[in-house]
Amino acid sequence: MRIFISTGEVSGDLQGALIITALKRQAVAAGLELEIVALGGEKMAAAGATILGDTSHIGSMGILEALPYLVPTLLVQRKAIAFLKQHPPDLVLLIDYMSPNLGIGTYMQQNLPDVPVVYYIAPQEWVWSISLRNTHRIVGFTKKLLAIFPEEARYYRSSGADVTWVGHPLIDRMQSAPSRQEARAKLGIADEAIAVTLLPASRQQELKYLLPIIFQAAQTIQAKLPEVHFWIPLSLEDFRQPIAAAIERYGLRATVLSGQQKEVFAAADFAITKSGTVNLELALLNVPQVVVYRLNPITAWIARKILKGSIPFASPVNLLVMREIVPELLQEAATAENITQAAMESLLNNQKKQQTFQDYQEMRQCLGEVGVCDRAAREILQMRKSTEISTIV
Structure with missing residues (x-):
């Protein structure tokens, strides 16, 4: 099973590494061989991903603060899309990293609609959304959304997403x-x-x-x-x-x-x-x-x-x-x-x-029970079976 993962910044690299470790553990149990290519950083590489672009240093908060990262972000996004076009995966996993992942998700929806997109740790639109435009985009291209906060799950579910609350990976x-x-x-x-x-x-x-x-x-x-x-x-x-x-x-x-x-x-x-x-x-x-x-x-x-x-x-x-x-x-x-x-x-x-x-x-009490990463990994790997069934039908 080929999985493409896209995330950025220091926190995304950490969360990506945690889910990659769990994916590999669950894949062994399911008798699957995994190939993971990613936008991420050193921690994800150490967990077993082939890093297409290092995004752990590309991150900002704010409008003016984002300006120095516009070109690096666009370049890494284009690199990811070029890779996806040439090597379509079995599944795309997006982790936070809103602007680049909106572009990647939209590309998948328009050009590779049969490849499921899973959003794990979705952008915090439920906290600071100014309009529903980005929420609708996320719901539109996401086949499954794995929420880590209860309020995140409620927000995206009410907007029409197929949501499973798995809990917060830091518990693990x-x-x-x-x-x-x-x-x-x-x-x-x-x-x-x-x-x-x-x-x-x-x-x-x-x-x-x-x-x-x-x-x-x-x-x-x-x-x-x-x-x-x-x-x-x-x-x-x-x-x-x-x-x-x-x-x-x-x-x-x-x-x-x-x-x-x-x-x-x-x-x-x-x-x-x-x-x-x-x-x-x-x-x-x-x-x-x-x-x-x-x-x-x-x-x-x-x-x-x-x-x-x-x-x-x-x-x-x-x-x-x-x-x-x-x-x-x-x-x-x-x-x-x-x-x-x-x-x-x-x-x-x-x-x-x-x-x-x-x-x-x-x-x-709001963070869920231990086993978050394994629950998320099982949901992700399960997408392959549901996709195969829908393809056969």
Whole structure:
């Protein structure tokens, strides 16, 4: 069975690797031989995919922020479509990565309608959709949509998609995370030490808009709590040099690590983090956090005044229960002073910390049961049988 997978950015590469591992496991059980070609990154390659184009570095959030990536995105999209035209697969699996995947899905619908398209982790139209145009496009070319959020499933089902809610794949991933004691022993962190994780960037733009305010806050926290040490797991190795330079500039006692994200998270007392998938990983490990995000001021103005866009929450932790479990500091509210206040309150207020743990427990109920990736993989492989039957008929 030949599967083409398309995704992008750091988080897409991670999710792609998880589903590829599960697909291979389920294929063995079903007696299938898999060939997987993909747009993705190093993690997907390590999981067994042949990478047609590396998209882990191609990602942005916002209108102006997307401009530098327009040409690379178009080129990789054209490369994917040329490959699909020359080597039609048995199935196309799309993972998030909205703009390129809309183009690929539309191409499949118009030119290879007999090849089923499965969307796994669909774009969050249910959160920030301004019009239903893209929702209708997604529903139009998608034969099966595998949702990871309950609200995502309800939204796309009500729009006419064939939806199965499989749960969130991080439930599976975090099963192998070490305990706090194990993580601290591995990293050499004493039990009484205060460890704060900093997660300033997984996109280039975030080095500009988020890193300075996060590091300014860290500088103030360090002055207030001399025993604190900061731990920074790299999302991309390319970010090591600018982050190391910023550590020196702000005079932080910090350690930068690559490939030990689970250990850093599990060992942490608190995290100052950009919004994204990492928020859920931290929550599943019971790490209190403050979520920070800033866009170019012009992008924010256009979104508010012209597009009339608004979102209930930025962090998936809060989106799951549609209320604020973790503090979010967005745009003008994302200041070093506000970050410091949120961090100090959590680090020093035990009652606040316990409330966060209780709220995390509620959030977990919305993520489904362990076995998410295997459930998704079985649904994907099942599409081959349903396609064969419809072809025979």
